[in-house]
Amino acid sequence: MYKRTVLFSLIVFVMILSIVAPNSIEAKSMKTKAESAIIVDVETGKILYAKNENEALPPASMTKMMTEYIVLDKINSGDLKWDDKTQISDYAYEISANNNFSGVGLTQDKDYTVKELYEAMAIYSDNATSIALAELISGTEGKFVELMNETGEKLGLTDFKFVNSNGLDNKLLDGKHPEGTKADDTNLLSAKSAALLAYHLVSDYPEVLETTSVTNTTFDGLEITNYNWMLPHDSQNLKQFYYEGVDGLKTGHTDLAGYAFTSTAEKDGQRLITVVMRTKSVEERFKETARLLDFGFKEFGEVELFPAGHQLETEKTLDVSKGKADKVGIEIAEKISAPIQKGTEGEYNVSYEIDESLLNKDGQLEAPIKKGDKVGVAKLIYEGENDPGYITEDKTFTVDIVATEDVEKKNWFSLLMSGIGSFFASLFTKITDLF
Numbered sequence: 001m002y003k004r005t006v007l008f009s010l011i012v013f014v015m016i017l018s019i020v021a022p023n024s025i026e027a028k029s030m031k032t033k034a035e036s037a038i039i040v041d042v043e044t045g046k047i048l049y050a051k052n053e054n055e056a057l058p059p060a061s062m063t064k065m066m067t068e069y070i071v072l073d074k075i076n077s078g079d080l081k082w083d084d085k086t087q088i089s090d091y092a093y094e095i096s097a098n099n100n101f102s103g104v105g106l107t108q109d110k111d112y113t114v115k116e117l118y119e120a121m122a123i124y125s126d127n128a129t130s131i132a133l134a135e136l137i138s139g140t141e142g143k144f145v146e147l148m149n150e151t152g153e154k155l156g157l158t159d160f161k162f163v164n165s166n167g168l169d170n171k172l173l174d175g176k177h178p179e180g181t182k183a184d185d186t187n188l189l190s191a192k193s194a195a196l197l198a199y200h201l202v203s204d205y206p207e208v209l210e211t212t213s214v215t216n217t218t219f220d221g222l223e224i225t226n227y228n229w230m231l232p233h234d235s236q237n238l239k240q241f242y243y244e245g246v247d248g249l250k251t252g253h254t255d256l257a258g259y260a261f262t263s264t265a266e267k268d269g270q271r272l273i274t275v276v277m278r279t280k281s282v283e284e285r286f287k288e289t290a291r292l293l294d295f296g297f298k299e300f301g302e303v304e305l306f307p308a309g310h311q312l313e314t315e316k317t318l319d320v321s322k323g324k325a326d327k328v329g330i331e332i333a334e335k336i337s338a339p340i341q342k343g344t345e346g347e348y349n350v351s352y353e354i355d356e357s358l359l360n361k362d363g364q365l366e367a368p369i370k371k372g373d374k375v376g377v378a379k380l381i382y383e384g385e386n387d388p389g390y391i392t393e394d395k396t397f398t399v400d401i402v403a404t405e406d407v408e409k410k411n412w413f414s415l416l417m418s419g420i421g422s423f424f425a426s427l428f429t430k431i432t433d434l435f
Helices: 002-026 060-077 090-097 114-124 127-138 141-155 191-204 208-212 282-299 412-434
Strands: 036-041 047-051 216-219 222-225 246-254 258-267 270-279 300-306 317-321 327-332 336-341 348-354 374-382 398-403
Touching: 036 191, 036 282, 047 191, 047 282, 060 114, 060 127, 060 141, 060 191, 060 246, 060 258, 090 127, 114 127, 114 208, 114 216, 114 222, 127 141, 141 191, 191 208, 191 246, 191 258, 191 270, 208 246, 246 282, 258 282, 270 282, 282 300, 327 374, 336 348, 336 374
Parallel strands: none
Antiparallel strands: 036 047, 036 270, 216 222, 246 258, 258 270, 300 336, 317 327, 327 398, 348 374, 374 398
């Protein structure tokens, strides 16, 4: 009877594990059909999830994010104005007239403003307007491509190459690809570089979202619709892809690239960027993006890991020289919060890095010391496995370490007595060593 009871209990236990375990594992993992993908928390730059994030793939029209960045940068610097006008070159006109490409139907011998061209590019993913803007800014698209690559280096992108302003494969351009590039070239971006470009775009020029969130508008009398189906479109067919909080950024598709999408969305004050590359259909890219956003928003939240005033058990004090006290307490000046995955709070710790320039040769702080004086920084340390890190190299979680109290300097007499005492103590040690 006892054996039967034990056996029955084991069977029940195994059944419970088979039901509960997959759910608990699923809550801490993420799988996507995209060949490469990434999720980034914009405020902190923390990468929340990554898959093949360093694999350089054709981004198709996601390339236009760099063209958008440069246009906004030129506007911000005053080198370009929204009401500046330009006309359409023969090359840009030929691209616009090609029904195989996204196009608004540009005409020649007509002035277009920078604003008009920019909106057609950002909203309708128009290829010819990208060329027109590139030619306006740099004289030729080839020179603009050089600027794109220089800007990529400046922004810290890795695993990337720009060969034209719009994202088409050069082989589709009938031999009219930008000078300095090859006929068989194509633009390349890793998911991480696409996310980093998007990160700079929304951080440096948040006004980009005013345009990328537009679902429908008109261009030269023609109604144009945003290819981002996750926006609140009126079309009944597209409503199934709507995702609350999405307000950008850029879709992309070519036969070589597959279906790609860089999204950004904000919920309850948290903004995420996601990238999916080489999905198999237009529907799949939005469904996979929704899964990434759900994972980011639902599984990660801002958590206070260490409160202001937190002290390390092993480093609660520092030695003090020339002070009325021999030691001074140290603590972190403010709380450490981070967007972390639920259930992983115990996998984080802090380490202290004391500013050695403040210490004497014996590793002591020198009095006087004021409460609140900075003595170093505390760095957040992840002690779990597979931490994907941050979208930029310089992003880390650090807060100041400060003194918890005042330590006054000894008066001259006390210092003199201490000096005399130290002298005789040293002398006694040397004499003792002789015997």
